[in-house]
Amino acid sequence: MNADVALGSVLALIGLWFAVYYLWRDFRNDAFRDDIFFLRDRMFLYAAQGNISFGHPAYAILRERMNVLLRHGPDLTLTRFILIVATHKPLTPSLSLVAWETAVNELPTEVQAKMRDFSARVAIFVFIHVMYYSFFRYMAIRPLVFLIPLPKVVESPKVASGVERLESETVERETRLIGRAATA
């Protein structure tokens, strides 16, 4: 191969490296945030229609959970997902999850169903984000999604539990960071 052709290829590869490591991840973060903002807006409108009070813990906790996920989108990676599934054996559900479940159980049945639907959709978006965050994984998985839709995968108890633990760990890490900052 001529040296000038090789140099052209190296420059193209550097461009590809930048696209894969920076532009793609930026785009996936923006896409994830757009999905969560969409859900948060839908939930706000649902509450504004008088179905649930803005001050109700079921609304407040889920909204705060969405806010934390919006801030920590770049931290939701497949490596962390696998590590959490491996290291966080389901001892007890997280405190925020227990508080949310208790609050939801107080609501009328149809509102309960709607709030659980919002929560399930958050889990689906988190899982999609985790899967598509790497460009190469996206290229490998995307064609398969036509055969096995990702929302169906999240319905599997093992995956759902993993996503739930990843979300909870993210929320609790933020709480720990805030606590540490307050004591410093």
Next chain:
Amino acid sequence: MADTPLQKPPRTVLDNQLSFKKLDTVAELGRELIKWSALVLLGYWGYRCVAVMAGTITFADIAVRILGNLTVSKGIIALLTGSGWVYGLAQRSLRRRFVERNAKTKNDLERVIDPKRTSSNLSSKGTTPAKGKR
């Protein structure tokens, strides 16, 4: 009588968090190592290409040779790739300007209905705030 073996205490939530933190740091280091070593390797290859031509030709010659080898079909491919980049970056900039312009109004209106409305604390353009401003 033989001593009863010491029973391993059950793992606590803190143990889990510590294991996670250790493994996560190692994984993060691995990821960064792969990322930057790929760039170093590309830099090395680039250097080798230039080194082969060093002394025999100037930078102007390199540019002329690269452009000289450019056929119409390669030129179209390069133009297509480049225009894709420009289009993508321009669209991103446009979207961020749109978010910056509209999000504030929406948030202010929502605050009229829900004065205790909580925020994601992202930047006004919807991007991750700089560390320390979270």
